Structure formats: C-alpha cells, structure tokens
Amino acid sequence: MKTIVLKRGNHSYIVKETVKVLSSGGLVVFPSDTVYGLLADATNKYAINKLIEVKNRPFGKVISIFVDGWGMLDKQVEILSSQKQVLHEILPGAFTVILPSKHQVDSRLESEKNTLGIRLIKYLLINQLVRAFGKPLTATSANLSGKQPHYQLSTFQKELSSKKTQLIDLAIDAGNLPRNRPSTVIDLTKANIKVLRQGDRSVDKIYISKSEKETKKIALSIFNQNKKNVVKKPMVFIISGELGAGKTVFIKGIGEELGINNIISPTYTIAYEYPLKDKYFNKLSHFDLYQIDSAQDLEKIGIEEVLKPNNLLMFEWGEKIGNLIKVINKRAYIVYINIEYITEGSRKLRVSYNS
C-alpha cells in the first residue's frame, strides 16, 4: 500500500494519483467528511470484489456511493420532483439518502429492495476526486464489517492482515480527522402497501365533532349502537384519517367506557392489548398500522390470532389493512370510521359498513 500524505498544495496531485489507481480497478483509503473511507469504482466488478474481500462484508449488506453533484445523482437513482426539492434543501450535507436505484452501479452495492444509498457531501477533496473520475465511488467506511470506523489511517492499517493490506493500492493520510459523527440516513423510498379505498361501502352517518371530548362521546355512541349486533364474532373498528385527525382519541373514548384509562397510540409496538371485564368483550387489541409498509409485515403482526369472538379490535391507519380485509370480512363485524379535518379544532367523522 502506497501512502501519500495530504498537504496544503498537493490536492491536485492526490486527485490525479487516486484517479489513476481507481481507473485500474484499485482500492484507495481516503479521508472524508466523517471517517476514513474505502474508495473503489462503483461500476467496476473487480474493484467491488476486492472491496468486499477487504471488508469481510456479508453478502446482501449494501454500500453507499459518493456523487459529485446533482447531474450524477440523477443518473443513479429515481427521484420524484417533490423529493428533489427537499433534497436540494439538505444536500450537500452529512446525510446518506436512500432511493430506488437506476442500476448504473455494481448490483452488490444495492439492497434487496433495489435501493441505493447516495452521499453528496461538503468535502471538497472528495467532490474534486469524483468529478475528475467521472463516475460514482463507493462511500463505505474503511473498517472491517462490524468493527468501529477510523479517524486515523494508522489504526485502520493495524486492523488489516498482510493479505488484505496487499489488496489496497493507495492510502491518503490526512492525519486525525475531526470526530464528526457518521452520516444520518434518510430513507426516501416509498412504502409499498395496498391502501383500502372507500369502494362499495355505504356511508351510514356523518358526525361533526368540535372537541376531543365530543369525539370520544361520538365514538362511544357508535360503539354502543353496534355492539348489540355483534353475535359470535369479533368486532373490528377500521379507523382512517390523517396525522392528528383524532384516531387515538376515538379509541380512547371507547376504551374509557370499558375501564381502560391509559390508552396511548402503539405506533412503535404496532399493537397493545388490554384485558376487559365486559359483558360483550374479553380483550381489546389496539393496532396502529402507521409503521407498516409491506404486506408481509402486515401478515406477521398477529392480527389473525386475535380475530376471535368476544375480542374487540381497533385499527389506526386502517386504510393500510390491504388484502387482510378479506379475512376480517369473513370472520368479523366491521365498522369503518374515517376522520377528516374541517378546521384545526373540528372534525368530520364518517361511519360506514360493508354494503
């Protein structure tokens, strides 16, 4: 491994030497805005082979790339115009952005979902280098997989076996890098889940609520009207509505009547369950599908297990229930609730049933 020490005045020499090595499929240890990185031509199969060998990187673990500007970024990933505007506000910066890949780089850098991590940073030397090279470079940290990244070239070199040292062609020593944190990852890939549409449901009734208290009251009255009709089936509320519309408030209204006063939204745990002492119901399962992004995940959160008589199921972000609605339809009594903003303080609640 040849080493060049970064000095004032030798930047263009370093760029020239590094481009030479990268063009012939070589690996280079290079300073960056965060830690020392291991650079390789992201489109060169042999270079990526070497990179994976040095890093011990398990197959299927992905590697992000450096681009020098928006032109190169556009060639690598698919961006919606709305996303582009957001990205222009935050890049270049200390982020790694995940987007659908256009498959211009070695496929081993991409995820199983065909996404690619992109870095457009504020570090002049890297930008000059990528520009001179004309193609994206790998932006992985110079360390073995699972080990800490390095802020000093020498600590990385110590970690390497002699065989691995031979695989690396060039190292640029910029001394101790400032201990900036690794980049923050922003995932801009879109969720892939079927959304439930109004379809052939008949709207039964519309309520207007002017306060949380009123929403709770309305919820309770809808619950009471319907529970008599539930015979030997679970009862399911599928509640939809935008962020902050009052979905949790609705559920609290019913919960409080059933003696549960500590309902909070289970956004991260997906579901909370509460035992009930009620004539009709033994258990309340409160689901929040906000975090669910794939049909596979939806199948695995245990909905069918609680879809039993005498159980009460409530779904927030119920529009994401997708195909599971067929199973629920067969086995349960369903009430659909949609909550809409009228003003900041008032809401429209629409109740509907399968027709």
Add this chain to the structure above:
Amino acid sequence: MKILAIDTSADETAVAVVEGRRIISNVIYSQIDIHKKWGGIYPTLAKQAHEERIDGVVEKALKRFMIYDLRFKNIERYMDGIDAIAVTQGPGLAIALEVGIRKAKELAIQYQKPLIAVNHLEGHLYSCFAQNRFGKPTYEIKFPYLGLIVSGGHTEIVLIKGHLQYQVLGETLDDAAGEALDKAAKLLGLSYPGGPVIEQLAQEIGQIDKYHFPRPMLQSRNLDFSFSGLKTSFYYYVRELPEKEKIKSIKYLVSSFQEAVFDVIVKKTESAIKQTGVTNIIIGGGVCANLYLRKRLRAMVKKNNGAIIFPPFKYLTGDNAAMIGIVAGYKAKANQFVKNSDHLDRVTRMSL
C-alpha cells in the same frame, strides 16, 4: 451473580450476560441495523423473525461471555456459569415478547435456573447505571433519583426512592416524544427515522425556533405530557404553507418543532425537580441519544444544582438486554423471582 437476560419487546432480538452493573456480553440482532441504514422497509416486527434469531443470539451472547470467563472451556457447559435468567415481560408487542418469554422459560427449566421478570421501562432507567466489563464508569448509585424515559414509545417522569421503587409522576397522554419527532419528519417527506434527521437539520441552523409552535401541557401544573396537539398544530401549519415555502423552510420547521418538544421535556423535568426536591436525574430511551437534548438538560440540571446521568454507552439508549440484566440483579437481591414460571405471561401495556 451472573444473569443471562433476554429482551424481545419490539424489533430487536437482544441477549446479554451481566454481573451486577457490569455488562459482560451484549448481543443485539437488529433489523434496524440493516433496514434503517439501507433497505427502506421497517423492521419486520415478526414473531417468526425473533424465533429464527433467538437461539443464535443466546448462543452468541454466551460465547462472548465464555471468552471472558475461561473457566468454561466447553461450550456444552456454558450455562454452568449463569446463575439466573431474566426476561422482559412488557411493555411491547405481544407476539414479540412471547418469543423471549418462551425462550427464557425453556432455559430456566432445562438448566434449572431461577427466572426473573423485568419491566422494559425499568431497564431504560437502569441503563444509566451500566458499566463495561471492567467496571467503568465507577460512580455510586445514590437515591433518590428522578428518572426520565424518552423514547419512540414512551415519555414519562418517575420518582425512584430506592432500588425497584418507582412512582410515576407524569407520562404522555397520547404520543411519545420520539413518535412526535418521527411523525413531523415524515410529514415533510423526510421519512424514518425522523429523530436523527431532525437533530442534524436543526443543528445546521443552530436550533433556531422560528415558528414558536405551542408547548403542550406547559400551562398545566401536573407532570403529564401530551404531544398530539403539537402534532396537529404542526400538521395544520405545514398544510397551509405554499409548497415552495414549505421546502425552503424545512430546516426551520423541524428545528422549531424539535424546540417545542424539547422545551416541554426540559421544563416538565424542571417542574418535577421543584415539586420533589430531587435534583439527581437519570434518563434513558432513544431520544436521549440526541446531543442537543442532552445539552439542554445538562444546563437545566446545573442551574438547579443537580446532576444528570445519561446511559454511558450509546447502544444503551436503544433497546437492549443488558439493561434488563442489570435490573434483574437487583431483583434477585430483593428475592423477586418468578414463583411459577408456567404462569409468566407477557403484559403488553405494562406500567412501572
């Protein structure tokens, strides 16, 4: 006493071996590790995923423990060095908790070890007392403490008078702080995980509070939190903004939102100090990885002549089993074992 601890409360399969406050081995199998970084899908909160991983993670934790304790050269006998099994009983996702509980029961019966059930929230509080395997850091535990838990799923203030003695002084009535941050980020198209992205963007503009969003519950005298009103107000404000301006102001929007959330956390904690006279603070949960929140809390606590302890290692802010093991050690001392392991069941919405 060496304890093997298991936590499967959400998406991470975590197993650790601890002795007292010392973490001897700690293994976290995290989907987040992969997905947060690359995949673009959320952690599969799957029973199946936990089931597939749990045996391997237990074995890995034990192997790392073996390397430390050379008396046990034979991998077949690695359980010999373990005195008790601990497991998270709740709160968490039912089907995820079940996997850990079942494994813990299985190990307890097979190797005839006592079983200890731990509340995940106790774990977050005790994460502040953790030490590495060499016993660092060394500070003594001095009760009483005010405990603050701020994570994606929880926001609460707890008075801790002694080991395992909790009194919840206030908690969120709707959304947790981390959840509010994530949702605000998502609203602006910044996606998951929102907290770290907001932290970074807000830092770039020096945490300016341009919009002064409402500080929910600051007027009320109790110590409960509520973030859903703030969320609604943010949603409404952003919705009314012209698209161009929204994007131009993105850093100012998230910074102002973060400021509102942190203001509430800091001020409620300060109220708790004033109400109880307790000035020593411990804090756990994912949101306390935010360095700006740490800075603000430190300043507030200093002003009140108190001291604040954060989890000493970064991995302790997220979900892990080491913190469960540390709690379990104190439970063992207090003779709080599970009497009949057949009856141990998950409690998804468990309180302190």
